[in-house]
Amino acid sequence: MADQPRPGVTAKVAQAGIVPRIVQSWWAPGRVVAGLRGLPERGLIAVLMAAMLVFLIAQAPGHQRAAQLDPSVPFQARMGGALLAVMFMMPLLAYALAALVSALSRLAGRPVAPGDSRLALFWALLAAAPAMLLAGLTEGLVGPGAALSLTRGLAGLGFLVIWGAGLRALAGNG
16 A cells, blocks of 8 residues: 555654655655644644745745736736735635534545545645646746646646545544
8 A cells, every 4th residue: 555654764754854754755655644634723724824925935936927927917917816815715715625524524434534525625734735837837938728737737636646545544533
């Protein structure tokens, strides 16, 4: 199984920082999320807001390109709207989605505690953030097309796999 620890790696993972855990989340997401279990609520908020900040930064190249192609809406206005959406609205939606998934998991017979649901979702957002940066750079440098679709698809698929593996690792352990 892909989430089984390799000999000699378990101790290193326990002491790893955020960046090594993000990288490891792409090949052993369940183990990483399970290792983060018990993170206090302030830590969960920090993870979520860090992910949202990276998502905001990832949008800048695309907004810059769009502002140059259509100067009727300046870059600052585009980024102001993105700031409102990503840093204020998205966290509220993320909390609501985590609560919904926790409630639905009880109906499905594999209950996930609300805190564990938040952990799995917020960590998946942060772990997928580097792929979002790649998609943002692709949007800014290349523009619409196959490359942008591929990078966005990679980011979306990575997010879903990491989130699903996190939920699986935490299900029924509450």
